Amino acid sequence: MQNYSMNDFRKDVLAGVVVGVIAIPLGMAFAIASGVRPEYGIYTTIIAGMLISIFGGSKFQIGGPTGAFVPVLLSIVLMYGYENLLIAGFMAGVFLLLMGILKLGALIKFIPRPVIIGFTSGIAVIIFSGQIANFLGLRGIEQHEDFLSNMKEILVHLNTINPYSLAAAFICLFFILVTPKFLPKVPSALVGLLVSSLAATYLFPGQTATIASSFGNIPNSLPEFQIPEFTWEKIHVLIGPAFTIAVLGAIESLLSAVVADGMTGKKHNSNRELAGQGIANMVTPLFGGIPATGAIARTATNIKNGAVSPVSGVIHSLTVLLVLLILAPYASLIPLASMAPILMVVAWNMSERKEFARILLTKTGDSAVLLITFGLTVFADLTIAVEVGLLLSILLFVKRMSTALKVDQVVPDPIRKKVRPLSLASKPHGCPQVHLFTVEGALFFGAAQLFEQALHKSIQDEPNVLILRMSKVPYIDTTGENMLKNVVKDFQARGVTIFISGVQAQPKDMMKRTGLYDMIGETGFFAHTGEAINAALTQLNKSQCLGCQQYAFRECTALSAPSYKGELL
Template identity: 65%
Template structure:
């Protein structure tokens, strides 16, 4: 068979297909228990998780921007989806997922994929750790076998529910859960290539079936038999009222899905030395989330752990993700009746381990130990995720991060008054030579270093406006000003106009091309005058002497410039020297 030469499948051969087949089957085996577990934790039937792993997994591999991405239900969505199910119901969850898919497609079409990377690390670590806590505590009831539990949207309410029903603890459920947990933890050490979750579920299910029959709750007793049929196609009843109601939850799903998928794609890039297409990835995620709800599936995104497994098992193309989806579908058709006997206590340790792995405890501890603004952002995002909602947590986290970034950037702006240092050969301007007895009353020279933006504009104005009100010439050395926003432009323009109103002259030196273009665009370049821009400070100083009031120079003892010695003498003395 000849190699294919079609896009990401260029050079694809039978040998590559064999590698993809193996990795796709292995990832499919890993995905099945996780898909059911995430669905149950999200408040829906386990088969909906399997539908998602199958349909979304195939579509994300076909249309996505990463060769190795494995898509499906993930732990990050659990608290959001559970909240939507409890508040709005399952059918509205499907509509919210479909709307999120449309948003993701639009984000990709308008090339917003690169913007996701600007979400600060403390925010992502904070909400991820918060989600991990919610998932972990959400499985305590199944681990202990508690009965008559009512699920709530918020963390505190669920903890109260556990405490209230602790008396219904089931010894058999605990034993089943512990057996599963032991195999999950030990299998990777003994058989590294065998999925621990699958072994744990199979062994604990067999033990519970033969020794604890009827003593522990199973998928069948809690949710009914898992149907061994293809999912039905149905279009949700979408109305304007529902769209307005669900626009907020849909946006959260879209944002989290975008973040999670692109983070997963970045991890895949690092493992394979490849490069994903971020905007195409968003479109692929969008298509998957538009189609999946039509078959009853829940929102999906890129799964970091499954993507890493895909790469480690030898995947070479998106074909492995497609095979993974097909394998999940075949497994559903053949083994669904057996899956219905899985105890809920066996599913609990799977999600608890997932929660522990996604908590990023090392990164969390490292950022906290920094005791910086990032630490504050992390802790607040984490606490708000756990005790309120992910939506509020991300919003507040981002606002705090922006405020802290603005503060740091404002501190980067340095405005210093300078004069030529006569002790140096080329008389380079320095700030240390400026003092009360050595400061020209008519020529003010300032070095500006850093961005002129809204966070630093006031600092800029205060540093220049008041001290220069008696000056005749203001020289601004702007070679180290990288950019200016509209607020900086306003303050800069105000200083220019006020200084010119009092009869002063503005001279600008060392302006970068980007800044020059910006000043030309906003009209300040013409307002200052093209003749008042100089490449070097020395040229501007020479020009400045043309605008001096020489009468004010008579008797001046500052001697800020070499010319001052002569200018400070009276006209009569200068005439005598000339004679």
């Protein structure tokens, strides 16, 4: 807020009002889709939106209810009820606050892209399919937790299609699609909602289900402050759903912040963003609100309309509050069929269909992770989908990294400025007394056994000295260190000296911590391979060199001559 001017304030007010107008129908729609009353979505937009702007780590973030939460919140409401949803939301806020305090913001960014696209696309399918009943005006629909049961419910009740609801839905959808082409700065969702609501009210009054007929009138005031009834039993039952809300909220908010960074050239503070999300989600349930997170579309709209600071987010919340106080009775007349196209378009936009197809067409392990995550999101459970997707991604990564490890026996070029694999050398002769190996890749639990097997398979004769070139080993874990220690012990027991050249900082630190460094000895470590070779040549059995025709090193010509009586250099 340094150097904040009146001109900046005017820009923030304009952006905040525009985003606030857009947020009203979305807040109600997401609340209804989540199985709660529409005003709870408005409360969330007002309270969480303001707190996220004040305490968050992004200058442009707009917070509120989002489509990503819909399947999770609906499942919690169906299983535990609205009161327990408030408790789960509060607990999710605590988790998010702890994530920020513990500086876990960077870790969330490491969730693989196929997992994110898989569950995002799955959520989009659930949201879209969940609005078919309202779009068609079906009667007698009972909501279920699983996708297939909900689809069966729609098929069974297809004979109850309401043509008036269908008309209202198509009118709203038409204006949502057409308005951006002729009035790009006008919120298309609001235009569609207003026109279709007016059409339903005056052309066929009383023929469609409305917010008032389904949920009662929307009160034109905020609810009273009330602390939910916390018990250890409820906390124990809801800790899993709460953690799911927290992780999903963290991912969504940080993705939104990254999008904002890309649009503005600014940088957000990921840990502060998580802490701000936590505070917002702890306070909002105390006023009846549902879980909230950063909304990518609304944040982008905020930036496009000229926002320069978090003040625009505060204005956005105040705009929604003002509309609630003045226009709440009119909002109660909105047909549910008019809300359905808004959520369907949101689902279509968040489906990531192009990215989904791109990853699928790679026909790699990532394609399998994508499909499995997507399928589990739709047909099982979002939590299971993310857990399985992450597990598969980890296994896939381990497999790739383990096959990436290379252990090659090498020989120096005649000028000894570089080495080549023994199989590719112009004179593929290695020294019987000095074996030289290049290790390339991370030496971790997934590749440790491969390392040991490759060494023993390549070493046919027992050398005097074994040189390991480890300049291309960036990381070693305790499993890899233990396997290396076994190799060192095995060869040292047979009288073989171990030299290591070019070891990087992390592997050296690990060796020092475990005692392997001392086992090899400080004199066994060299910065360059040439230094290690010079030290190895001093430990040769000179009698074995006489008559040797391998000529692995440039000194070999003199060493193998029968008349040689000098000392090694």
